[in-house]
Amino acid sequence: MPMGENLLSVxxxxxxxxxxxxxxxxxxxxxxxxxxxxxxxxxxETLALVGESGCGKTTTGKAILRLxxxxxxxxxxxxxxxxxxxxxxxxxxxxxxxIIFQDPHASLNPRLSVGSILAAPFExxxxxxxADRPDRVAAxxxxxxxxxEAAQRxxxxxxxxxxxxxxxxxxLALDPELIIGDEPVSALDVSIQAQxxxxxxxxxxxxxxxxxxxxxxxxxxxxxADRVAVMYLGRVVETAAREELFFDARHPYTQAxxxxxxxxxxxxxxxxxxxxxxxPNAAKPPQGCVFHPRCPQAMAICSQVMPTSxxxxxxxSVACHLVGA
Amino acid sequence: MQSRVWQRFRxxxxxxxxxxxxxxxxxxxxxxPILAPRDPTLIETQLRFLAPFxxxxxxxxxxxxxxxxxxxxxxxxxxxxxxxxxAMITTVLTGALVGIAAGYxxxxxxxxxxxxxxxxxxxxxxxxxxxxxAFVPPxxxxxxxxxGLTSWMxxxxxxxxxxxxxxxxDFVAAARALGASRRRIMFRELLPNAAAPILVAATLKVxxxxxxxxxxxxxxxxxxxPLASWGNMLTNAQGYLDTVPWLAILPGLMITLTVMGxxxxxxxxxxxxxxxxxxxx
Amino acid sequence: xxxxxxxxxxxxxxxxxxxxxxxxxxxxxAPGGPLAVYTLNPTIQAQDIExxxxxxxxxxxxxxxxxxxxxxxxxxxxxxxxxxxxxVLDIILERLxxxxxxxxxxxxxxxxxxxxxxxxGAVKRYSIFDTLATSGALVALSFPTxxxxxxxxxxxxxxxxxxxxxxxxxxxxxxxxxxxxxxLVLPTLVLALVITATWSRYTRSAFLEVMNxxxxxxxxxxxxxxxxxxxxxxxPNAAKPLVALLGxxxxxLFSGALVTETIFGWPGxxxxxxxxxxxxxxxxxMGLMMFTALFVIFGNLLADIAIAxxxxxxxx
Numbered sequence: 001m002p003m004g005e006n007l008l009s010v011x012x013x014x015x016x017x018x019x020x021x022x023x024x025x026x027x028x029x030x031x032x033x034x035x036x037x038x039x040x041x042x043x044x045e046t047l048a049l050v051g052e053s054g055c056g057k058t059t060t061g062k063a064i065l066r067l068x069x070x071x072x073x074x075x076x077x078x079x080x081x082x083x084x085x086x087x088x089x090x091x092x093x094x095x096x097x098x099i100i101f102q103d104p105h106a107s108l109n110p111r112l113s114v115g116s117i118l119a120a121p122f123e124x125x126x127x128x129x130x131a132d133r134p135d136r137v138a139a140x141x142x143x144x145x146x147x148x149e150a151a152q153r154x155x156x157x158x159x160x161x162x163x164x165x166x167x168x169x170x171x172l173a174l175d176p177e178l179i180i181g182d183e184p185v186s187a188l189d190v191s192i193q194a195q196x197x198x199x200x201x202x203x204x205x206x207x208x209x210x211x212x213x214x215x216x217x218x219x220x221x222x223x224x225a226d227r228v229a230v231m232y233l234g235r236v237v238e239t240a241a242r243e244e245l246f247f248d249a250r251h252p253y254t255q256a257x258x259x260x261x262x263x264x265x266x267x268x269x270x271x272x273x274x275x276x277x278x279x280p281n282a283a284k285p286p287q288g289c290v291f292h293p294r295c296p297q298a299m300a301i302c303s304q305v306m307p308t309s310x311x312x313x314x315x316x317s318v319a320c321h322l323v324g325a
Numbered sequence: 326m327q328s329r330v331w332q333r334f335r336x337x338x339x340x341x342x343x344x345x346x347x348x349x350x351x352x353x354x355x356x357x358p359i360l361a362p363r364d365p366t367l368i369e370t371q372l373r374f375l376a377p378f379x380x381x382x383x384x385x386x387x388x389x390x391x392x393x394x395x396x397x398x399x400x401x402x403x404x405x406x407x408x409x410x411x412a413m414i415t416t417v418l419t420g421a422l423v424g425i426a427a428g429y430x431x432x433x434x435x436x437x438x439x440x441x442x443x444x445x446x447x448x449x450x451x452x453x454x455x456x457x458x459a460f461v462p463p464x465x466x467x468x469x470x471x472x473g474l475t476s477w478m479x480x481x482x483x484x485x486x487x488x489x490x491x492x493x494x495d496f497v498a499a500a501r502a503l504g505a506s507r508r509r510i511m512f513r514e515l516l517p518n519a520a521a522p523i524l525v526a527a528t529l530k531v532x533x534x535x536x537x538x539x540x541x542x543x544x545x546x547x548x549x550x551p552l553a554s555w556g557n558m559l560t561n562a563q564g565y566l567d568t569v570p571w572l573a574i575l576p577g578l579m580i581t582l583t584v585m586g587x588x589x590x591x592x593x594x595x596x597x598x599x600x601x602x603x604x605x606x
Numbered sequence: 607x608x609x610x611x612x613x614x615x616x617x618x619x620x621x622x623x624x625x626x627x628x629x630x631x632x633x634x635x636a637p638g639g640p641l642a643v644y645t646l647n648p649t650i651q652a653q654d655i656e657x658x659x660x661x662x663x664x665x666x667x668x669x670x671x672x673x674x675x676x677x678x679x680x681x682x683x684x685x686x687x688x689x690x691x692x693x694v695l696d697i698i699l700e701r702l703x704x705x706x707x708x709x710x711x712x713x714x715x716x717x718x719x720x721x722x723x724x725x726x727g728a729v730k731r732y733s734i735f736d737t738l739a740t741s742g743a744l745v746a747l748s749f750p751t752x753x754x755x756x757x758x759x760x761x762x763x764x765x766x767x768x769x770x771x772x773x774x775x776x777x778x779x780x781x782x783x784x785x786x787x788x789x790l791v792l793p794t795l796v797l798a799l800v801i802t803a804t805w806s807r808y809t810r811s812a813f814l815e816v817m818n819x820x821x822x823x824x825x826x827x828x829x830x831x832x833x834x835x836x837x838x839x840x841x842p843n844a845a846k847p848l849v850a851l852l853g854x855x856x857x858x859l860f861s862g863a864l865v866t867e868t869i870f871g872w873p874g875x876x877x878x879x880x881x882x883x884x885x886x887x888x889x890x891x892m893g894l895m896m897f898t899a900l901f902v903i904f905g906n907l908l909a910d911i912a913i914a915x916x917x918x919x920x921x922x
Contacts (some may be wrong), residue, residue: 094504107495111517121503123540339741444624447899451861456632459883539750569766577753584748
């Protein structure tokens with residue numbers, strides 16, 4: 001694949017969930033969890049997708065992996081749109097992208113040994129023989145810094161950080177090009193978080209992995225991301241290279257998020273901004289710019305017209321009326 | 326984890342008693358041909374209606390045809406327990422299959438299967454059982470299968486409920502992300518997690534299967550004489566209640582003991598395998 | 607509320623259809639077919655069987671037969687018995703009162719006893735009474751009903767001679783209430799045994815669950831006496847799953863009634879079932895299957911409506 005092309009390219013992604021009445025299951029509303037998201041990840045690049053709970057970032061990640069069906073939009077992996085592929089069509093793509101989950105307790109099957117969990121990807125895709133699977137499993141365990149004997153034990157015998165390592169090992173089994181991490185360190189103790197982040201950084205360098213790193217924690221993101229995309233209520237409001245975001249955030253929402261983080265990057269913006277109001281209901285998004293009811297800099301046009309994303313540098317786009325065309 | 330379950334189990338004295346009872350009964354059933362003093366089908370009319378302990382070679386007395394009650398109880402137990410176990414296997418297999426399919430596949434499969442379950446549950450089990458048993462030639466296998474095929478509905482509901490809870494968990498999503506087929510997810514990922522409720526249900530179903538067999542054999546539609554089962558030993562007992570009551574007391578006692586044993590065992594298992602116990606360090 | 611009732615009735619329709627399909631299928635799966643009593647009788651000639659078939663409409667394709675049979679059911683024409691040619695529905699309805707009396711009295715006894723034991727067990731959790739009651743319930747559930755009946759007859763009828771050993775009335779005393787009650791005692795107790803056990807267990811766990819909720823603790827903190835707490839707060843909330851249980855237990859009640867009636871020679875629908883089974887009276891058997899299934903569906907419907915009446919949240 002030529003250098004300039006993106007490994008992952010998402011255009012206009014929408015994931016809408018119908019709300020059905022209890023009795024006859026008529027549709028009485030829609031939850032617009034993801035409402036027009038564009039993003040791309042280049043080879044070897046780490047894109048962080050940040051936002052508060054409920055902004056749709058996890059749903060975006062799941063939609064990209066086709067764990068959830070999208071309502072509209074294109075999902076291109078290596079140029080090919082997989083948004084409508086059936087399970088057979090998706091089979092080759094499964095080997096190219098994998099996921100790491102947030103909850104180390106729930107992401108490993110409690111009834112299977114670690115060895116079985118890690119052998120599963122090989123079994124599913126018919127890789128290797130039964131004889132060499134234990135070796136492959138041992139190799140995976142070594143990659144994430146766990147001893148080969150771990151294969152005999154069960155998930156509950158490990159700590160949260162160790163379980164997350166097992167989850168990472170599982171994601172690496174098929175040698176993917178893209179890994180989507182859905183808040184991979186949010187459930188871990190702070191000291192362990194650093195270990196896991198470093199592990200991910202090392203693996204990324206060794207394997208030239210692309211990462212889509214979903215998180216609500218900007219401080220963590222600052223360590224590992226090349227570019228950052230900020231989401232609010234199903235839309236991307238700002239995308240920028242790391243320094244651009246932390247030093248030159250343009251969208252009021254991004255600015256508010258940054259203000260709440262203690263010095264993520266030395267010299268980053270510090271003035272604390274408290275947003276008024278609550279996150280609105282995803283089933284009834286506000287008219288115009290979805291952020292305008294809480295925006296400290298809202299103008300008249302913001303309640304009427306939805307802002308489109310405008311590029312203010314080759315790597316920085318903002319969807320806000322404050323940023324002129 | 327295994328030992329923790331066992332610890333909890335051990336504290337229930339009744340559950341342990343159930344385990345002991347069940348083990349003893351199973352052992353007796355397996356060893357019946359060796360333990361029985363006489364051939365259970367041997368008819369000797371001059372020895373009829375003997376009371377227990379009246380005659381050394383017929384320790385528990387004899388029935389209206391002079392057959393040794395103890396031998397018949399032992400062999401009958403073999404038959405009743407065999408039917409109970411085979412019926413349980415049928416029930417668990419059918420119920421688990423239906424439950425997993427309905428729970429994981431959802432949609433129209435779920436609706437159809439659960440509607441079918443609801444419909445079947447409208448019929449009283451004994452009625453259903455008797456009607457089908459009256460049609461089918463009563464071999465041990467057919468009786469076991471019929472009992473099994475009329476008892477699986479509750480198991481399917483239990484399994485379905487468990488699967489519905491499990492399928493939202495991340496490890497299932499991980500399997501899907503890896504490209505696992507639906508069949509693999511249902512049987513290699515989900516089923517092992519549903520093992521606990523299935524085990525409990527299986528134990529309790531042996532109890533109810535033994536009970537059901539006794540009902541239909543008593544009414545003449547189950548195990549056919551001269552093959553003895555605890556149920557059919559009671560068929561003619563009602564007429565002799567005023568003269569030789571032990572013919573009615575003993576088989577019924579054995580049925581009660583067996584059913585109690587499995588019920589207590591199942592109850593104890595349910596408490597010991599409580600999901601809150603699930604393996605968190 | 608009316609909307610809920612209407613929706614619930616609609617939900618029952620596919621059940622009724624499903625039940626009728628199964629009953630119809632069972633009837634035709636019988637070896638020898640629905641005319642087994644004739645086809646399995648070597649003295650009846652083949653051409654006679656053919657004629658009977660045509661008369662009863664059994665030569666027509668299955669789905670036509672089903673429609674005719676189903677519409678017949680809806681209009682109260684449930685077929686005729688093989689022996690005597692009497693309308694099946696009449697035969698069943700003749701036996702219905704006896705069964706209702708038995709089931710009704712057993713259910714009443716079971717509910718009262720079961721509630722009492724269950725509530726006491728919940729209130730005095732882990733006391734000696736509770737432990738005895740809990741294990742006792744499990745033991746009671748393990749008795750084969752018919753054997754318990756035999757033992758009851760043995761003890762009370764044969765040995766102690768307090769109560770009659772069978773039948774509904776003394777011969778010649780039909781309609782005599784006292785006679786009825788004397789004959790009702792043993793069958794009622796036998797049938798009630800298993801149901802009481804189930805009820806006491808469910809009641810206990812339902813009450814325990816309610817009693818552990820916060821609003822109960824608030825009532826206690828306010829100083830309300832236990833009886834008030836039980837009946838004003840706990841009971842209405844625990845009643846819901848118990849009413850649901852009533853609907854679910856109906857099929858078991860019929861199963862138990864069949865066995866009990868057989869032991870005690872009680873002239874109800876259960877006895878009719880066994881007799882029809884012996885005589886291969888398929889029309890009556892199918893009629894009974896449909897009747898009991900419809901009874902169960904209707905019973906569950908009533909239970910759901912009762913729950914909805916108690917708890918407005920359910921009506922949504």
